[in-house]
Amino acid sequence: MTIAFSPRKPLPFDLVSQVGGIRKAARLLNVDHTVVSRRLLALENYLEISLFERRPDGLVLTEAGAEYHAAIAKALRVIESATSEILSEKEPRDLQIWAVPGFAAQWLSARFAEFERTARGFLVELRPTDRVADLARHEADADIRYYGDSWGTGPDGAGKKSVELARPPLIPVASPQFLDKAGPIRTLDDLCAAPLLHEEDRQQWSAWLKSNGVAAGAPTGGVILWHAHLAIAAAKQGRGVALTNSYLVGKDIIEGSLVELQIENAVNAPVGRYCFVCREDRWNDPALRLLRQFLLTCAQGGGD
Secondary structure, three states, X not given: OOOOOOOOXXXXXXXXXXXXXXXXHHHHHOOOHHHHHHHHHHHHHHHOOOOEEEXXXXXXXXXXXXXXHHHHHHHHHHHHHHHHHHHHOOOOEEEEEEEOHHHHHHHHHHXXXXXXXXXXXXXXXXXXXXXOOOHHHOOOOEEEEEEEOXXXXXXXXXXXXXXXXXXXXXXXXXXXXXXXXXXXXXOHHHHHHXXXXXXXXXXXXXXXXXXXXXXXXXXXXXXXXXXXXXXXXXXXXXXXXXXXXXXXXXXXXXXXXXEEOOOXXXXXXXXXXXXXXXXXXXXXXXXXXXXXXXXXXXXXXXXX
């Protein structure tokens, strides 16, 4: 009996063991659930053991199934990595990357286009989303997003590995039209009196202001836009002052649609970083390694 193995996708048994359901695994493998069910049944018949206990809320490994999975999991990772490395040199490789929306739209998209032009044979599917990809369940090949220093959570976790792409200083920006109407904003008092544009909460502005000696942090007013790119859009529309970084507004500043405010005695210190995260067992996958190195090189030039 021969059980087929695809280096591009995990074995059905391996994936079902991770996600706990045949239909979930089938969606990730992009096949009908009956295909996965038949594969599992064939493997159980071949081994002459029950690998899973069927429960109303999903599948759970039996004691024998758990022992078998633990014994073969490491070998599967080695096979996947070695096979992927050989095949990636011979055929195109699509990468699915999830990323925080603002960074995806304003910086990553253009770099991925450049990557595809220079690294022929590699295509990148970029999904802007605020939801962190479940890498253990193969939702994406890598996840790129912003992690604040004060959040208490970071990119690392069981089975994951990360690298910092950039740690940009935060800068206040506004449109020339807004400044023409509001007048000059040169001091921290001027800034606190202006309408501040917030993302999902007021923590980022508060952290920046407190780092510059404003004990009260951000004023309680100011509209919340929920996304970085929406706060930037609101700033360009003349609705107030946004707090952002050069990776998101570098082009807008060069083109003149936004102006970086020069606040007396203010320090534009970083309060977080953008990180590239993938599964630890795929860290040296040739396609991911090539993309990671490309992005790190691009990030060295700042937001330009």
